[in-house]
Amino acid sequence: MQQAAIMVAGVRRPARRSLVDGKAFPYLLILPALALEALLILYPIVRGSLVSLDPGDGTYGFDNYSLMFADPDFWRMLMHTLTYTVSVDVIILIVALAVALLMNWDFPGRGAVRSILTVPWAIPDVPVAITFVMMFDPTFGVFNRLARMLPWIDHNQSWLLDPNLAMAAVILVTVWKGFPFYSLVLLAALQNVPDELYDAARVDGAGVFGQFLHVTLPGIRDTIALLAVLAFIFSTQQFTLIWLITGGGPVDATTTLAPAIYMQAFRFFNFGYAGAFAVIGFLISAVATLAFVVVQQRLAREP
């Protein structure tokens, strides 16, 4: 009996070892995550792509794409998307980096200031949008009160009625709402830059700007690259703030991809056409992610 047990154990042990220690084990571990990804991400992408090929009569073809590429509204919307996305991306990173650098300094009350700075990020989009709409009101809004203090402004601005100002307004709100997240991530990265590097730089005669350029920036460039991609993807997908603040207007000056998809699908019931827009949005995000991977690999190869 004992012998039999030893034999069984002896037979089973290598099999268990091959499962646990073998090459298949990592794949088994990620299988649940992959299955969820396939179900919740991949399947909707495939279904969405198929919907984009249906012009509404149950057949498949490229009619929606032909219509989309011939539609001047689509190209204008794409330009608005790029304007909004690139502006948010650049401004939010500059603001976030500036704030992170300030927060990295040692000063009394730093903890409290850090906590306060996260407030915009913690407030839900809807109250933020409603509050800013009131602040932008041409007659009663606080922005005009502030603007009128400037000597060269002698009349109230119609912030959300002027196409250029409206785009600037939604960019401003998006940056205000989002910068704390980027600041916190950059702050964490800044704290990982070794102090010895700054000491060495100072010994080599580097000033504050020199230290920033040759120590700080190279030390956090991977984080900046990741945040740039995240900011790009998040702002490509931004819907709530734009929709609630401007509704995509005036005219269509702030209609980016996400509001355009929503309008086509759920206001105009052109699901196929909305699907074609969504595929373009997916491709834009995919290209951004790919670019990030390439940049990250290049940076990793650099000494």
Next chain:
Amino acid sequence: MPKQPRIDRVNSASTSAGLSRRGFMAATAALAAGAALPIASRRSFAADRIKLKVMSWEQFQPGEKDGWNALFDKFNQSQSKYQVEWTGWPVAQYEANVVIQAQAGGIDADVLMALPDLAAQMIRKYKNVEPLDSLVSELGITPSGGHAYLRQDGKLYGLSAIDVNFALVYNKKLFADAGLKPATTADEWVDTTAKLTKRPDQFGIALINTIADGGEWWFQLQNFCLPYDGMWAQGKTPLANSPETVKGLELWKKLYDAGAPQGTAEGGVMKLTADGRVAQAFGVNPTIVVLKATNPAIYPNLLSAAPPWESKRSLDRIHPLMALKTSKNVDGAMEFIKFAMQPDVMADLMEANSYVIPPYDLASKSEKFKAYLADKPWISGYNEAKQVSPIDVMGDFAFVDDQFGRIIMQNLQSALQPGGKSVKEAMDGAQRQLEALAKRL
């Protein structure tokens, strides 16, 4: 010895030696059975009833759901065959979800409450609703003129559950202070609006004008084809740049320039009006209810006047109850609609929900409703307005009302910019986009 009744045995056991475990169990079981029987019989009674689903947004509407719930309760108590219950979504998601179900082959309900353009789609596009002429005959009622758009080939497919129409709501105190009377012509309207405006303290008129409030803006702006007897479209032909429509929109722009709170969101405009800082609004009758709820002190100052143009035509939005053909209980659906339309039931609903436009001449059939209306001096302007349904002015674009409105508003905005296009040029642009849309209808 004859057997003692069981209850005595339980009693003797309890009196002689306290309640035994077995006795306690028996008593508990008897009590539980006694308590459960009526519940079970009620449940089986309810389960025996046929469930009727009413698809609507009203169950989510503050100030209205209680009136509708009371009507449901009355129906459920009135007979033993059917039991009515709600299904649906809040109004913002309602139309999209109903259309998706209709496109998928069937709406999961027996009775449908519909917004006007949705009702038109059900009748003309999906053809999935039953005629209600037999109910009208049985009830002996004559549906109001606004029901015209619910007719097809001589048959009536819906009866109004909620009816709202547009008129000029005005603050009589602000008018009296300025020595003015409500306008009766378009030119007078612009003039009084300008005279009643003292920016930023007071505005002559509440006009929704931001595309972020696009739904509300179009709701109001859609009327502005009517001052000069225009239409937005006829069949598949858009008429956005027709002289009548352009003149109507030029009137809107003159009012906007003369005295609207420009760029202010709808919530802000309503608050200003409720605070007595806006002299007039072109709105539906529930506007007064909302203003009263926001600021009760404003209510005595509110009156209405007919639309200030010769025809006095304004949009009338009937939200009908419809019996769905796809229902397994069409008779039940008819039964419910018939019940809701009974004069006393309808009068109670209208009073509970502060509705003022009945589906038929209810005042002649219900003393209660007559008395209720007598207490509403502000309805005279609404009663003077001549009813036109949105479907009558939208042609085949009624099915893409939202998209049509968006195109009009976006182009009109380009005429509102300083140094921007003229209204005619803006509407020429809209016309081109609408013609492209017509090809996809």
